[in-house]
Amino acid sequence: MMRTPLIKVLLIDDDPEERLLIQPLLRAEEQVRYQLEQVADYDTARKRILQGHDDVYLVDYHLGAHDGIGLIEEMTALGCTRPLLLLTHQDSLSIDQQAMLKGAADYLPKGELSAPLLTRAIQHALERKRHERLLRTMAMHDALTGLLNRTGVYDYLEHALARCQRDDRQLAVMFIDLDRFKEINDTLGHRVGDALLIGIAHRLKCALRVQDMVARIGGDEFLVVAEGYQRKQTPAHIAEKILMALREPFPLEGKPYFVTCSIGIATYPDGPAEAETLIRDADTALYSAKDSGKNTYHFFTEAMQQSIRERRDIHNHLLQAMQQDEFELYYQPQFALGTGEVVALEVMLRWRHPQQGLLQPEAFLGHAEELGLMQPLLEWTLQSLAQFQAQLPESLQTSLRYGINLSGRLLLRDPLVELLQQWCDRSGILPQQLELEISEEALLELHRKQDRRPLRLQQAGFGLVLDHFGTGYASFGQLQHYPICGIKVDRECTQQLLDNEVVRAVVEATRHVAHSLQLHAAACGVETPAQLMLLRELGFDRVQGQLPHPPRPAAHMLEQLQHTLRLR
Known part of the structure; x- marks a missing residue:
């Protein structure tokens, strides 16, 4: 016979009567046993949380000379991995938002507390933290080898x-x-x-x-x-x-x-x-x-100094490449798993180097950032994309979306929103057709700085997609704060989907969280029928990869789009 699980709850409240309110609500839950303890002051609570012996913390908004949000903010900054839920007698949207921004797992007005509401909030907070721990493991380790990344x-x-x-x-x-x-x-x-x-x-x-x-x-x-x-x-x-x-x-x-x-x-x-x-x-x-x-x-x-000389040579060649039109665009379709139709094309930059042949972005974009060439490259990409769009069948000209990668440094440029809006006005492409793919690291850094550029892009109608999800920095709890329309699971996660239970759990949780936030869930790097089948079973919206369709030059992709291109 399985033992009923025990969850240790610490109530942080300077009013001893509050325990009489909380205890019966927890005892009403028959499937889980709760062990409730109470501390009354800020310093004792701080020491207890740092010890990490409890599973969940219920923090009152008023703690003598301190407030519960301050305690939540400090404990979150110190790396507390257990959920902290804020309790208050006030039903205030501003307090709710402030608490969530400072790290609270949930906000519960005491006047609305019931046994189902309290236990459901605790269970959901614990489940989110479990998924975040999985994600932190993924963030620090290479999914393929299990080594540190x-x-x-x-x-x-x-x-x-x-x-x-x-x-x-x-x-x-x-x-x-x-x-x-x-x-x-x-x-x-x-x-x-x-x-x-x-x-x-x-x-x-x-x-x-x-x-x-x-x-x-x-x-x-x-x-x-x-x-x-x-x-x-x-x-x-x-x-x-x-x-x-x-x-x-x-x-x-x-x-x-x-x-x-x-x-x-x-x-x-x-x-x-x-x-x-x-x-x-x-x-x-x-x-x-x-x-x-x-x-x-x-x-x-x-x-x-050899590497420095090599870097200088690459920089010189990059500057020449801008003048000599050595760049090309490749396109890779994203297919809707529900219908099999092409719903988007990822726009991929390539450099036709005169000596080294066709170079992938990772070979030169870092150097382009050092030279301040990211905005000119974006402008060239948008101009070439407009020419591509003009040659599409009319039925696709307003429905097809385009995924464009944006670096964190480019996001910080003030004229980015205006640049994109002006280009849309000139090209006839709607802002809603652009899906700007941003890395977890870049979006998290902008969020930490309370930078409003991502929000301004969203308000202007552009879609923001969290790219390479599962390899780095963001947590599930943070996703609700980002002005994004979709999440794209990284290729390495897709590659490990069949053989790594931790990766599969994170990928499945990603799809669940995306849909709960009304975001589309996409997976890239699909190379085998088994991966495609599992992603379909998990309920993903889109797939992209070598199996569905490899990247192709503009002329080749235009020819294929003249006919019906569907997921096989």
């Missing part, structure tokens, strides 16, 4: 540097890049490439000491942090072990494949006690290792 490794490295400063110990950061991964990925496909990355992650963990940390911070990029090493186990020795661990072939598709790596190393205290600077220096050393023939390691030195 870029976000997680920065947090880890900052703490490691603090330990080494305190204990006068040494630390090494090793930036690892696979030498032939793109070739294997392009030849054998993403599924085999993912299997290779998992195998490499396993070998790296086996080659390192238990106290060393390994993370995956990009497509084929890994990072190792080794601290407190002895003389016999210098960073060079650790790098040799990593190179040796990858020498044995990896069996892929029944054939042996050999993969090597290049390693850049930066050390503390030779370098500064700053996570970002050490990683940057290790990255610079990595480029030097690659330039020297790969399958080796280099230590960072101040004399290394």
